Amino acid sequence: MRVCGLFFSAWLKETAHPIIGRLDQRITLLTGLNVQPPYAEYLQVVNYGIGGHYEPHFDHATSASSPLFRLNTGNRVATFMIYLSSVDAGGSTAFIHANFSVPVLENAALFWWNLHRNGQGDGDTLHAGCPVLVGDKWGKRLS
């Protein structure tokens, strides 16, 4: 578990509960991607309380010195995010260059490609988790 003041996150192996394997299967059916390690990371659960947010970032590594590249498992091709709760105000996932944001709706899911087909990072995927104003935001992410 990681606690950084703005949110906390924890990794979930598919052995933690049978429902995780079923979720992985559904994500594979929807995206056509193999989501078993080492092709994907474990599902990550993220929780934000009031004021909790995630600074603008790319999910893919943008430089060869990134810790992600040192793992030698390749870059993050895509991200699949499921919102596990709705929030009363704030908390949207904002795509800064693409100029749109996605509201947090329980059970909704968001999928995007981080890389172009040639493997280069897509600069339009710069995104952030906006501060939660009222409520409690729970999400699950797979990259």
Ligand SMILES: O=C(O)CCC(=O)C(=O)O
């Ligand atoms: O919670 C959000 O809206 C964004 C989370 C995110 O960008 C991430 O987990 O990489």
Ligand SMILES: [Fe+2]
């Ligand atoms: Fe992200």
